[in-house]
Amino acid sequence: MTLFRLKEVSAKGVLSIPELTIPANKVTCIVGESGSGKTTLLRLLNQLDSPDHGEIWFDQRPSNEIDPIEWRRHAVMVPQAPILFKGTIKDNLQIGLSFAGKPEASDEQLAEALRLVCLEKDLEQDAANLSGGEQQRLALARAIVMNPAALLLDEPTSALDEDTADMVMQRLTAFVRKRGMTVVMITHSRHIADTYADSVIEMKNGVPQGNGRDVQ
Numbered sequence: 001m002t003l004f005r006l007k008e009v010s011a012k013g014v015l016s017i018p019e020l021t022i023p024a025n026k027v028t029c030i031v032g033e034s035g036s037g038k039t040t041l042l043r044l045l046n047q048l049d050s051p052d053h054g055e056i057w058f059d060q061r062p063s064n065e066i067d068p069i070e071w072r073r074h075a076v077m078v079p080q081a082p083i084l085f086k087g088t089i090k091d092n093l094q095i096g097l098s099f100a101g102k103p104e105a106s107d108e109q110l111a112e113a114l115r116l117v118c119l120e121k122d123l124e125q126d127a128a129n130l131s132g133g134e135q136q137r138l139a140l141a142r143a144i145v146m147n148p149a150a151l152l153l154d155e156p157t158s159a160l161d162e163d164t165a166d167m168v169m170q171r172l173t174a175f176v177r178k179r180g181m182t183v184v185m186i187t188h189s190r191h192i193a194d195t196y197a198d199s200v201i202e203m204k205n206g207v208p209q210g211n212g213r214d215v216q
């Protein structure tokens, strides 16, 4: 099943995509050189940017028929630089749900999300004292707590050491496969793409090569 479909899309004079489909309930990695258009593509999948030409479908609905706010509730993006709010770790985990008008999660659910990202910290701890890598994982945990159909992750392990990155990817991919969630993530790590992706989109000068190489 396809979750995202792009047809004859161009954007910002950077992307040129004749056709691209991204499967539902799978982990898709976007790889490619710096400046090749990976973040621009991810932003299109979050309706943060609109294409200059062409059409994008989410779950078989064209983008112009879905309210961007609703779209972003189903496809939650975690940008490369984590966004943190004043307050505790718990406040930072609940705030995504609160913005989406969803009920609060229980402390058990929050602790489970922290465990998935290997950040087993006290929920009442001040988030301001976290390291860069810890902040990155907290932002990822916040997105997981929202339980969206799709997680759009811009280099989610870039601030982590290799062992922690592997552990987070192992736990995250096991979790999303069990839940039937879709992950689309940018990575510069060949190892992560080869080990955890079901399919890989390689961007070259704004053009995806092939249509997602199946890894497994």
Ligand SMILES: Nc1ncnc2c1ncn2[C@@H]1O[C@H](COP(=O)(O)OP(=O)(O)OP(=O)(O)O)[C@@H](O)[C@H]1O
Binding pocket: 012, 014, 032, 033, 034, 035, 036, 037, 038, 039, 040, 041
């Ligand atoms: N809003 C914009 N307007 C015009 N050009 C842009 C805009 N955003 C990005 N670009 C350009 O588009 C190209 C692709 O940028 P993008 O951030 O998508 O690349 P990337 O593959 O994610 O790179 P990196 O791996 O370095 O993060 C770059 O040349 C960038 O300067």
